[in-house]
Amino acid sequence: MAEVPILVVGGGPAGASAAATLVEAGLRVLLIEQRDRLGGAIHRQTASGAESPVWRPARHRRNWAALTARLGAAAERIDIRTQTVFLGVDGEGRFLFEDRRSERVLARRPRAAIIAVGAIETIRPFPGWELPGVMTVGGAQVLLKETGRPPAGPVLIAGSGPLLPALAAQLARAGNPPVAVLERGRPWRAPGALARLILSGGPTGEAASYAAVLAAHRVPYRCGASALRAEPDGDGLKVACRIGTSEQSLHVRHLLIHDGIVPNRTGIPLPAPEAAVPVLQAGDGREALGADAAILDGRRAALQVLARLGHASTAGAASLERPLQRARDFQAALAEALHSARVAPSPETLICRCEGRSYADLAALAEDASAREIRLMGRFGLGACQGRLCGPMIEALRAQPLPATSSPRWPLRPVSVAALAHLTADETE
The missing domain is CATH 1.10.10 (Arc Repressor Mutant, subunit A)
Structure with missing residues (x-):
C-alpha cells in the first residue's frame, strides 16, 4: 500500500509553507487549492492572457519565489491538485473534496490534516452596500492581480485597515488612482499605539511606500471619514460620505469597502487533541496576523504534525512563538490605532x-x-x-x-448532486 499522505488544504502562504516543511521532512503531501494556481489572495497570480502583473512589495515577491522553489525541489513527494474544493469531513472521518475539473467528489483518509483556508473580509453594513458597483477591497484587489487591469471610471475606497492604502497605491500604479481613501479610524487619538507600531519593526516601510505613491498621484487620504450610504446614479453611484464633521456626496463608478479580516473558521472540523487523525489550522484561518506571519504559522503547524507523528520534537514549533507574538502585538497596536465606535445601522440596511x-x-x-x-x-x-x-x-x-x-458539518460549499453521485474513495491516496 502506498504511503498515506498528509493533507494540506489551501495553497496560500501558510499552506505552501506547511506543505514545503512536510515534504522536506520526507513525508508525502496532498495539497489542494480551489483556484487554478497556488498563491492565495496575497500571492494571486495573473491569469493567462492578462495584462502585465500588478505591482506588489518586493518582500512579497521574494517570499513567494522562495516558497515555490521549496515546493518544486521536492515535487516527487507532493501531489498538488488545483480547482479542488474542500467540502468537509463525513460521518466516517473521511475528508471530502470536489474536483471541479472532473466534476467528482473525492474522499480521502489522510495521516493528518492542516487547514489553511485564509481569512474573510468584514464590512460594516450601510444602506446600498449591496448595490452593483460596490465590492470589497479584497475582492477588487484579487481582480486587479488576476487581470492586471484596474476598474474603469472613478473609484472610492472606504472603510478601515491597511488594505485600503495598499489597494489605492496599486490602483494608482495601474493607471486609475482612486478619487479618495476614507479611513474610519482616527489614529492620532491613540498615540501610544502609533508609537508601538513605529517601534515594532513591522511593515512600516511598506506603509511609507504606499503613502508616497498616494502623495505622488494626489490621492486624498482622509482619517475619521466614512461612507454613509450609496444609491444608484446613472451608470454609477452617488455616495454620501462623512468627512470630519461635514457630509458631502461623491459620484463614482465603483465603491470599494473593507473593515478588516477575520479567520475563516466556518465549519472547519477540529477533533479532540488525542484524535487518531490530528487536524490543525494555520495562517490567517487560525489567526489573522498578516502574510509574513502566515508563512511562519504554516511551518509551525507542519512541525507540530511532525512531532505528533514522531518525526521531530516540539522544540521547533515552540521556537516560532516569539516571532508570531511580535506579529500579534503589531496587529493589536494597529487595531487600537484604527479603532472606531460601532454605530447600529439604519433599519433598511x-x-x-x-x-x-x-x-x-x-x-x-x-x-x-x-x-x-x-x-x-x-x-x-x-x-x-x-x-x-x-x-x-x-x-x-x-x-x-x-x-x-462553528458547526463542522458538510458540505461547506455548494456541490452538485451529479458530483456527489460520482463520489470516489481511494484510501491509499
Whole structure:
C-alpha cells in the first residue's frame, strides 16, 4: 500500500509553507487549492492572457519565489491538485473534496490534516452596500492581480485597515488612482499605539511606500471619514460620505469597502487533541496576523504534525512563538490605532444579502433570541454563503455568532448532486 499522505488544504502562504516543511521532512503531501494556481489572495497570480502583473512589495515577491522553489525541489513527494474544493469531513472521518475539473467528489483518509483556508473580509453594513458597483477591497484587489487591469471610471475606497492604502497605491500604479481613501479610524487619538507600531519593526516601510505613491498621484487620504450610504446614479453611484464633521456626496463608478479580516473558521472540523487523525489550522484561518506571519504559522503547524507523528520534537514549533507574538502585538497596536465606535445601522440596511434580510428584521427578533433562533426564525445565514459574510456582522451587532460559523458539518460549499453521485474513495491516496 502506498504511503498515506498528509493533507494540506489551501495553497496560500501558510499552506505552501506547511506543505514545503512536510515534504522536506520526507513525508508525502496532498495539497489542494480551489483556484487554478497556488498563491492565495496575497500571492494571486495573473491569469493567462492578462495584462502585465500588478505591482506588489518586493518582500512579497521574494517570499513567494522562495516558497515555490521549496515546493518544486521536492515535487516527487507532493501531489498538488488545483480547482479542488474542500467540502468537509463525513460521518466516517473521511475528508471530502470536489474536483471541479472532473466534476467528482473525492474522499480521502489522510495521516493528518492542516487547514489553511485564509481569512474573510468584514464590512460594516450601510444602506446600498449591496448595490452593483460596490465590492470589497479584497475582492477588487484579487481582480486587479488576476487581470492586471484596474476598474474603469472613478473609484472610492472606504472603510478601515491597511488594505485600503495598499489597494489605492496599486490602483494608482495601474493607471486609475482612486478619487479618495476614507479611513474610519482616527489614529492620532491613540498615540501610544502609533508609537508601538513605529517601534515594532513591522511593515512600516511598506506603509511609507504606499503613502508616497498616494502623495505622488494626489490621492486624498482622509482619517475619521466614512461612507454613509450609496444609491444608484446613472451608470454609477452617488455616495454620501462623512468627512470630519461635514457630509458631502461623491459620484463614482465603483465603491470599494473593507473593515478588516477575520479567520475563516466556518465549519472547519477540529477533533479532540488525542484524535487518531490530528487536524490543525494555520495562517490567517487560525489567526489573522498578516502574510509574513502566515508563512511562519504554516511551518509551525507542519512541525507540530511532525512531532505528533514522531518525526521531530516540539522544540521547533515552540521556537516560532516569539516571532508570531511580535506579529500579534503589531496587529493589536494597529487595531487600537484604527479603532472606531460601532454605530447600529439604519433599519433598511441589508444584513443578509443571500436571504434579503435587513437590520429591521434582525432587531425584530427577541433580545434573548439564541443564535440558532436568529438563524432559523430570522432566516439569517441560510443562503449560499452559509453565514460567512453576515455571520461576523450579526456577531458584532448581537454579540453572538451564528451556528454556521462553528458547526463542522458538510458540505461547506455548494456541490452538485451529479458530483456527489460520482463520489470516489481511494484510501491509499
